[in-house]
Amino acid sequence: MKIKYFCMALLLMTALMGCNQNESNESELALIKKTNPSPLLIKNNSRNEFDLVKSIEKDIESIKELYDVAVVKGKDDTLVAYKVKHLQRFHMKKIEKKMKKMLEEKYPDEKFTVSSDYKIFLEAVKLNEKMKDPNYSEEKASKRLKEIIKLKNEMA
Amino acid sequence: MGNKKKNLTPAQQKYQGLQQKHEFKRPILKNCLRAFWVGGLICMFGQAVTYFYIYFFNFTEQTAGNPTVATMVFFSMLLTGFGVYDHLGQFAGAGSAVPVTGFGNAVISAAIEHRTEGFVLGVGGNMFKLAGSVILFGVFSAFVVALIKTILITWGVI
Numbered sequence: 487m488k489i490k491y492f493c494m495a496l497l498l499m500t501a502l503m504g505c506n507q508n509e510s511n512e513s514e515l516a517l518i519k520k521t522n523p524s525p526l527l528i529k530n531n532s533r534n535e536f537d538l539v540k541s542i543e544k545d546i547e548s549i550k551e552l553y554d555v556a557v558v559k560g561k562d563d564t565l566v567a568y569k570v571k572h573l574q575r576f577h578m579k580k581i582e583k584k585m586k587k588m589l590e591e592k593y594p595d596e597k598f599t600v601s602s603d604y605k606i607f608l609e610a611v612k613l614n615e616k617m618k619d620p621n622y623s624e625e626k627a628s629k630r631l632k633e634i635i636k637l638k639n640e641m642a
Numbered sequence: 643m644g645n646k647k648k649n650l651t652p653a654q655q656k657y658q659g660l661q662q663k664h665e666f667k668r669p670i671l672k673n674c675l676r677a678f679w680v681g682g683l684i685c686m687f688g689q690a691v692t693y694f695y696i697y698f699f700n701f702t703e704q705t706a707g708n709p710t711v712a713t714m715v716f717f718s719m720l721l722t723g724f725g726v727y728d729h730l731g732q733f734a735g736a737g738s739a740v741p742v743t744g745f746g747n748a749v750i751s752a753a754i755e756h757r758t759e760g761f762v763l764g765v766g767g768n769m770f771k772l773a774g775s776v777i778l779f780g781v782f783s784a785f786v787v788a789l790i791k792t793i794l795i796t797w798g799v800i
Contacts, residue, residue, distance in 0.1 A: 517693060517697065603702045603703045603704065604696055605706075608696070637702060
């Protein structure tokens with residue numbers, strides 16, 4: 487009898503979830519599927535800077551252990567958030583070390599913050615979405631980027 | 643083992659043979675499968691709670707662990723109080739005892755068992771009868787690991 491109720495509840499939940507077909511933002515599904523957000527430049531929207539961010543993203547995407555990359559470049563800091571392929575998550579520290587070394591060697595003038603944390607990735611995608619809104623100012627975006635970097639450094 | 647059998651009297655040996663004939667065989671594979679599925683489902687629920695904290699609150703993957711553990715223990719305590727977790731434990735065995743939810747169950751089941759002896763000497767005194775050793779072992783091993791890490795950092799090994 488109990489199994490019958492459990493199966494009914496499960497069916498109902500599946501049916502209700504199936505009904506939810508509203509258009510959703512990318513960030514809502516960023517934890518589950520590949521979103522591949524475009525690189526974001528908060529200040530100095532010059533061609534050179536844009537090329538730089540694009541090249542950073544391309545370099546990181548070339549690492550075969552990763553599958554989703556978000557790059558956000560602020561005034562001083564550059565945030566690199568990425569997702570590691572499931573079985574490669576055992577080597578997360580090694581991948582982070584390798585990536586940091588590669589970035590510092592290739593772009594010695596930039597200050598990088600790299601993170602494989604889902605939350606940081608999610609916030610980077612959300613910031614990317616917010617920047618599409620013309621009312622969202624650069625100051626607000628810079629402040630948010632600083633907050634994300636602070637969140638990344640929090641330990642407990 | 644053989645030596646032990648030699649020391650038994652013929653009557654005892656006969657009884658042992660009879661007992662072995664009627665003894666139920668433990669369904670090890672079935673128990674393992676049940677533990678695997680139920681334990682896995684509990685962990686899946688825990689992962690969903692972690693994602694909930696990451697998505698709706700300001701927790702990162704690193705910091706979401708603490709509230710997740712607290713939530714899971716709280717849920718298992720509630721389920722123990724309602725008498726649901728006992729059935730789950732009976733069905734899944736280690737699958738329900740090994741995840742952190744088993745800790746909540748151990749605390750509350752001991753508290754319920756001794757509530758007739760009063761709140762202080764009964765509930766308070768016996769609440770950690772089972773879970774106390776887990777806490778002590780956890781705290782002590784964390785202390786030892788931290789000590790080793792501190793020494794290694796001081797020596798410059800890591």
